[in-house]
Amino acid sequence: MDPKDMHPATLAAQAGGVIDAQSxxxxxxxxxxxxxxRDRDYAPLNPANTYARDHNDAVRQAEAVLAGLEGGNGALxxxxxxxxxxxxxxxVPNGGRVVVQSGIYWGTTRWIRDFCERRAVKLCEVDASxxxxxxSACAAAPTQIVWIETPSNxxxxxxxxxxxxxxxxxxxxxxxxxxxAATAILSQxxxxxxxxxxxxxxxxxxxxxxxxxxxxxxxxxTETWQAIAEDRATAGAVxxxxxxxxxxxxxxxxxxxxRQMCANATEIAAFLEDHLRVETVLYPGLAGHAGHExxxxxxxxxxxxxxxFVVRGGRDAALAAAGRLNLFHRATSLGGVESxxxxxxxxxxxxxxxxxxxxxxxxxEDAGDLIADLAQALxx
Numbered sequence: 001m002d003p004k005d006m007h008p009a010t011l012a013a014q015a016g017g018v019i020d021a022q023s024x025x026x027x028x029x030x031x032x033x034x035x036x037x038r039d040r041d042y043a044p045l046n047p048a049n050t051y052a053r054d055h056n057d058a059v060r061q062a063e064a065v066l067a068g069l070e071g072g073n074g075a076l077x078x079x080x081x082x083x084x085x086x087x088x089x090x091x092v093p094n095g096g097r098v099v100v101q102s103g104i105y106w107g108t109t110r111w112i113r114d115f116c117e118r119r120a121v122k123l124c125e126v127d128a129s130x131x132x133x134x135x136s137a138c139a140a141a142p143t144q145i146v147w148i149e150t151p152s153n154x155x156x157x158x159x160x161x162x163x164x165x166x167x168x169x170x171x172x173x174x175x176x177x178x179x180x181a182a183t184a185i186l187s188q189x190x191x192x193x194x195x196x197x198x199x200x201x202x203x204x205x206x207x208x209x210x211x212x213x214x215x216x217x218x219x220x221x222t223e224t225w226q227a228i229a230e231d232r233a234t235a236g237a238v239x240x241x242x243x244x245x246x247x248x249x250x251x252x253x254x255x256x257x258x259r260q261m262c263a264n265a266t267e268i269a270a271f272l273e274d275h276l277r278v279e280t281v282l283y284p285g286l287a288g289h290a291g292h293e294x295x296x297x298x299x300x301x302x303x304x305x306x307x308x309f310v311v312r313g314g315r316d317a318a319l320a321a322a323g324r325l326n327l328f329h330r331a332t333s334l335g336g337v338e339s340x341x342x343x344x345x346x347x348x349x350x351x352x353x354x355x356x357x358x359x360x361x362x363x364x365e366d367a368g369d370l371i372a373d374l375a376q377a378l379x380x
Contacts, residue, residue, distance in 0.1 A: 004068065008185055009255040011068050015248050018061050030245045031057050054233050058244035065251055069184035070197055072217035076229055077244060081180070081200030082111060083237040084214030087228050088176060088196065089115055092144045096121050099137045101128035103157065104149040104178070106348045112147070129157040129291060134164055138171040146171070149178035151295070153334070154308045154344050154359040156282040158291025161298055165193025174224065181306045181334070185258040186299045190219040203335030204305065206250040207257050211243050257337060257364055262302025264370060265362040271371050272309050277378045279356065283307040306334055308344070308359045311378070315355035319343055322358055324377040327370055334361035339370055
C-alpha cells in the first residue's frame with residue numbers, strides 16, 4: 001500500500017512502511033556511520049549516501065513519515081525546534097520584513113527579536129488571533145514571512161489559519177505555522193493554505209521526553225525550501241541517526257498518545273473550570289474559549305493536550321499549588337506521556353504572564369488520578 005494512501009494511524013504505526021531489506025526486520029535499522037565508501041573507480045557504493053551530514057537513512061525515513069502526516073511535499077529534520085526556526089528565518093534578506101504573532105513561545109519571540117535587530121529586519125508583532133489585526137499588519141508593507149502559532153503557548157489562543165494564509169499571500173509572504181501544540185494529528189495547516197508547518201519534535205511527535213528535534217514540512221518544493229535545505233546542510237544543523245531512530249519509534253504511537261492526552265485534557269479542563277480556586281482556564285476545547293469555534297473548524301479529533309489556568313491568590317498561591325502536585329512533574333516542556341506543570345512567570349519574568357498562571361501539559365495517565373492530584377493541590 002502506498003504510504004500516501006494510508007490514514008495517519010496506519011502511516012505512523014508502520015513507520016512509513018519501511019522494512020529492512022537486508023535483515024527482514026520490521027523495525028528500521030540504525031546506521032551510525034558518518035561516511036560511506038566508494039568503489040575502485042571512486043563511485044559511491046550507494047549513490048544515495050556519501051556523508052552523514054547530508055545523507056542519513058533514519059532521518060530520511062522519519063522525514064517521509066512527517067511529510068506524509070502533514071500532507072506535505074517534503075520535510076526537513078533539525079537537531080532542535082529552534083534550529084528549524086533559525087534556518088527558516090535566515091532566508092529573510094537584510095532589511096526585509098516579518099510579521100510575527102505576539103504572545104507565543106518565549107524562546108521563539110526572543111530569538112526572532114534578536115535576529116531581526118542583527119539583520120535590520122523590520123519586525124511587526126501582532127495578535128494573530130485577531131484576523132483583522134493580522135490582515136492590517138500584513139498589508140502595511142511587503143513581507144517575507146508571517147509566523148503564527150496555534151494553539152499558542154501559553155495563552156492557548158487560536159488563529160484562523162485560512163484567513164492568515166490569505167493575509168500573508170496578499171503581502172507576498174509565506175505563512176508558516178508552529179503547530180507543535182496541535183500536532184499533525186489534530187491540525188493540517190498546509191491543507192488550510194499554510195506554506196510551511198513547523199514542529200518542535202521534542203514535544204508530542206517524539207512524546208517520551210528523550211529526544212531533541214525540530215521539523216519543517218513544506219506544501220511545495222520552492223526556491224525558498226531549497227535554500228533552507230542548503231542552509232541546513234552547509235551549517236550542519238542536522239539530526240543524528242540515533243535521535244532520528246528514536247523519533248521514528250516515538251511516532252509509531254503518536255495518534256494513540258494524542259487521542260488519550262486530548263481526552264484527559266478535556267476532563268481536566270472541565271474540572272478546573274468548575275473549581276472555586278481557579279480564576280480562568282485557557283483551553284480551546286471549552287465552549288467559552290474565545291477561539292473555540294475556530295478550533296472546532298480547523299482541528300479534528302481533539303483540542304490538544306496543553307492548557308493554562310490562573311490560580312486565585314496570585315504567584316504565591318500558584319507556586320504553592322504546583323509544589324503540592326505529585327503526579328504532575330514540575331518541569332519545562334510539553335507533549336510527553338507524563339504530565340508536567342510549569343509556573344510560566346518564573347520562566348518568563350516581565351513578559352506579561354499572570355503571576356498566578358500555571359501551564360500544564362497533560363499526559364496519558366488516568367484522568368481520574370490527574371484530577372485527584374489537582375484537587376488535593378488546589379484544595380478540595
